[in-house]
Amino acid sequence: MTVENQYRSRFDTVLQPIASSLEALLKDLLEGHARIDRISTRPKSVDRFMAKANSKIGGNPKYVDPLHQIQDQIGARIITFYKEDVSRLSAIVQKYFHSIESKDLLPEKVWEFGYFGNHHILMLPQDVIDTSFDRGLVPDFFELQIKTLFQHAWSEANHDLGYKPANQSLDDDELRQLAFTSAQAWGADRIFNELFQKRGAAHES
Structure with a gap:
């Protein structure tokens, strides 16, 4: 085969059934926590899995x-409102799940703009695995991404425009346009986070 x-x-x-159970678990664990826009899970599609499986290095x-x-x-x-919420939710998640790897993904150079996001590789909890499943088919891990609304919107549009197999490769000017929109999203996240912090400080004083 x-x-x-x-x-x-x-x-x-x-x-598919594990992803559904995992989504329910995450929503239950984070119920009542502020400023979460949405929580979603999904298995990697067959096409995306095969594209990754067939990737090469050198x-x-x-x-x-x-x-x-x-x-x-x-x-x-997990999609949240402000940048400081990302670290807050990351800390909460790592209390409940065994973490294999946790990192912030950033562009390679400080003067470049591209993808931003907080990624975790976590052990798949036994609670979401039905006892009837063939354990040989069940993966050991899942990936969790925690992003702001702006980071999420940019990465979804970027993937749709530039990474679908049927799409023609983007030229240099189009890549610069994507970098420009990433810079705008980065700036918007920073401004909204600063405004949120100021408003919070004003309410506490």
């Missing part, structure tokens, strides 16, 4: 065993 067929079977039988396959090595077969997102 090909990797694609194996993943398609995994997607249908275990990933002409060599990046993954020898993609069904076990790719850690974001289930992805979760």
